[in-house]
Amino acid sequence: MRDGRVIELLAWYDRHARAMPWRVGPADRAAGVHPDPYRVWLSEVMLQQTTVAAVRDYFRRFIERWPDVSALASARDEDVMAAWAGLGYYARARNLLKCARAVRDDHGGRFPTSRAGLLSLPGIGPYTAAAVAAIAFDEPAVVVDGNVERVMSRLFLVETPLPAAKPELTALAARLTPDERPGDYAQAVMDLGATICTPRSPACGICPWNADCAARAAGMQSDLPRKSAKAAKPLRHGIAYVARRSDGAWLLERRPDKGLLGGMLGWPGADWGAAPAEAPPLEADWRDPGAEVRHTFTHFHLSLGLRVAKVDMDAEPLRGFFMPQAEFRPAALPTVMRKAYDLVRATI
DNA sequence: GATACGTGGCA
């Protein structure tokens, strides 16, 4: 199907595509340059629920350190988790390694080239499978992310709230998805959503689809897509124990793979709950610095109290391990733990 | 279908 709207959008993309470290621009793509599936996959995983601005430097560091899927598959878990620290949604990093190793062990070192094949890999869901298939392998897969949902809901004036509207929006997106240039088309809709058809104050005046947009015709573009109300975030409390040995080593623990901050380093402490629970990881003269970390996760606010202690070389922790000062990098901590470090570093 | 899962930017 050669829809006039698709031709208009691709022409807009040819002029306005954003340059990104993982992207092959429309001019190079037309000249026969093919994107590297590894880079496309890595960028798409990093971009899940994450802004382009936040991803750029992480992507560059990953590519510099692990230039292909084989290198990543051979990486140490702790190095990948440390490199991911600060980007959030750490299950993505654990699944990234699982996926790289599955590609190496079960697929001869090459990514599956179809949406269906990609979908079977860890950390690759409907969106990422379609995006990689379309961008890296020219499959006319239907790519539906938050941008596409917003654009389709406006273009066709869909008033059903998300997430219930997802099947309807996917069907509408499927009607527009072209057999030619499916990768450029997918990136074009996402660029449109990111730069023009934005959540607030969409720039309809310069939109290549403004003449076709039902929501704009009805003056409803800023009211769509509708979304179901979200639950309020409860406030949880906890205590982080920061101990430093006389040789400068820090007492840290590796969090279990499942659950919040899974697989990441952190300061020992009890689970966070309705009230702060005391759970010192070793016997020491714990001092309360009188500061707290405030942090908001996806589904709760956290008030994290602090305890600090200086301990001798013979200290034996009940939990965790002492990481030598030379190996300790605050940047390898998830943000909430790095905030705790920032508050106590001057006092210990 | 509902819930768990991070973080930083912006109005």
Place this chain on the structure above:
DNA sequence: TTGCCAAGTAT
């Protein structure tokens, strides 16, 4: 300051 939001996936 608070709430919303960003190229979702797993269970």
